[in-house]
Amino acid sequence: MMNRRVFRTGWKKGAMLALTLTFGLAVAGCGTATTSKDGAQADGSAGQAGAASTDQKLVVYSAGPDGLAKKLIAGYEAQSGVKVELFQGTTGKILARMEAEKTNPVADVVVLASLPSVQGLKKEGLTLPYPDAKNADKLNPDWSDKEGHYFSTSASALGIAFNTKLVKTPPTSWADLAKPEYKDQVNIPDPSLSGSALDFMTGYLSAKGDGGWTLFERYKANGVAMAGANQEALDPVITGAKGVVVAAVDYMTYKAKAKGEPIDIVYPTEGTVISPRPAAILKSTQHEQNAKAFIDYLLSDEAQKLVADASLLPGRTDIKADKRANLDEIPLLKTNWEWMGEHGSDVTEKFTQMFK
């Protein structure tokens, strides 16, 4: 019996020694690899403490559209010589990452696709005010913070996108989509995944009061389906599985239309909601000067032109877009951002319950 034990354990010992050794080596390997990185980082922060001008780094977390974010970064890098690390994701992904990094923040600047989120960040004291931002006075004052905590450098408008092969006479009002001819034909983005869809819902409710819910009740009765984030709601309409997206983000529709897809967008006559896309510097920033310079860049003529070229509404009122409807051509509801920010989670809850 004793012998057996020794036999059994004997080979095991060999095996374990080998594996333990490998594990040890792997850990050691990681250790050395990371120490060198550590060294590099230490150098960086030392340089930064010494002189701000040698600080050549900036970390930006940006919500789409992808192409625009990259162009803006490239433009800023070319102008400043600063190396930008970009994390690209939806507003939700960015917020989740920020939350996970709460105790040791990494990002310097965030660009989100949702005003209430950035208002929330401001309330929690996470944003750094930059009242002296260049050109901030030319921004649409309704979308940006008076104290300079955030700047909406672009915006999208919400409309009704429709497949031109399936819908011959486009709807003209939000209420049209509750009519029988649109039964089971309509997608609406999920407000828990799409900040802009939520902006539409809270915006509509803030303008119409609690009576606004009747519209959504009638939508539900007419088979309107809640369908993921914006692009997920739009895609079935492009392929013809559905006919219409209500509360569609306009720039995505413009982009698909420019490619030649059978799709178009209308803004209902009773007015719609604009969804601003704010940029903010985080208080925890390690690269304050670069972050401020980046905000200045986002507000510059050059960057605003890039925004307009991406079929978004420029944040500055003095820049016009030629590929899309400009702000003065879009009928607007009388919305209340204060109310919208406060009631976002209630509305999401009630809406997702209703459309489950």
Next chain:
Amino acid sequence: MGGLSVKHIRGWSLTLALIALFILIVLPLLQIFIQSVYVDGTFQWAAPFRTLAASQFAGVLFNSIWLGICVIAGTTVLALPLAWIMSNTRLAHWRWLDVVLLIPFMTPPYIGSMGWILFMQKNGYMEQLLPDMHFLTASFFSLGGMVMIMSLHLFPFLYLLLRGALVRIGGSLEEAGAVMGGGFLYRFRRIILPLLLSAYGMGALLIFVKTIAEFGTPATFGRRIGYEVMTSEIHKYISSWPIDFGKATSMASVLLTACLLMWYVQSVINRKFTYRLIGGKGSRPSRLRVSSWTTALSVMFILLLLIAAIGIPYFSIIAASSMKLRGIGLAWNNLTLDYYKELLSWGSESMEALLNSVFLSLGASTLAVVLGTWFALVIGGSRTKIQRTVDAFSLLPNTVPGIVMVVGLILWWNSPWMPIPLYNTYGMVILTYVILFVPYTVQYVKSAFTQVDTGLFHAGQVFGGRPSYIFRRIVLPLIGPGMLAGWMMTFTIASRELVGSLLILPPSVQTSATYIFAQFEQGQVSLGMAMAVISVGLTTLLLILMESLNSRRKWK
């Protein structure tokens, strides 16, 4: 060498394994629990319970569990006949099938679901090809459809485990039964079934856990049919404003408890039905009077399975990846290869993402196999409490939804006091993959190892083999297939991992999966689908290479 020092080293290795697991897996998860009881900086032990009481939680939990059970049934119906065919008929020579059958598994679940949706939906590809079949659409968009999609994605798992077990059972036992006059059903019931049960238990558990932790299919297909599960609920709290890790983690803890319960049941089954099968007497595959009818039926079965698991989704994926305009649909003049050209141009962002994926998953799978084998050997027959603890810990990542594990890892590795600055490096990504997928190697190696009779090691010792020699010449070859399966699985899944990558990749770095996801978000569906085709194709090629190298070695 005295018995004491051997024992000493064994204990040392066990302890080290426990410490490693504790640091790598348990502590990050504990961070999550700590978060769930701290609300606004104060300790509130009842917070998780309040969360659970407040949400429509029971229904969602039931949905998850019911889905898990249905998918176990679905995968069993697919994998069991397949495993039997591939170990008992002439088709066992079709080794290429093993690699082909990994394709459904390499396909990111949300891509596979999208393939099915594009095929089945109104005005979808099926309707464009066969307009008369449109009546199927309504019945497809139901729980049944979801179970089918998930079963077709997950069955290779169960198949690999079952086939491994069947091959180890070998022909002789069954033939002995036949000689003694047992009919097929009797032999199946009294010989194969009990011997298969431990492997099946393990596989079913993995399937269950994979199903209820899966996010891709519920997010694409489930949302469409209004079937809410735990992961979609957790994801909601973790990715939309206001972020609430507390709520997410409270739910995750319940999910975790459900999974641990399953694990317990499985380990009981396992302990009851584990037999030493590989006894050194040499076994040969069973080839029991398989009639040509059976062979023909088997071929039919495999053909249908391949059409459903690969043919249909990939038809959709490839069609979508080569369309000029998605609004036009299937038409020859709508065909283009531009997206592939764009993707594969050297130095492009997509190329970089592709290379990142390959290297990250190569690194991760190799490290995971080494670690996983070590854990599996340490666990052995899980006789002692410590061994069982190691077993449980090493399985944890598989029982926690990926997104929760990843958040735990971020909290842990990005803490201000963490001396190793792993966060936001490639090392962090590899580590995350290793932690997420090490359970596969542990399972596969364990499954291979528990069926090896200790007599073999004694024999080696009797003939004067030193421990290292015995390990190299006896243990390694016997657990080798398990290690290889673990490596292949890890590589396959790591190369398409999405949820963790989305959160953990350093800024400016993409993998093929996050690239695909980003393209969908940006409305470039075709580009995303093209990337899916290329990355799965590349992974398949690599696996074929591995397999052929492996089988050539066997020939020698």
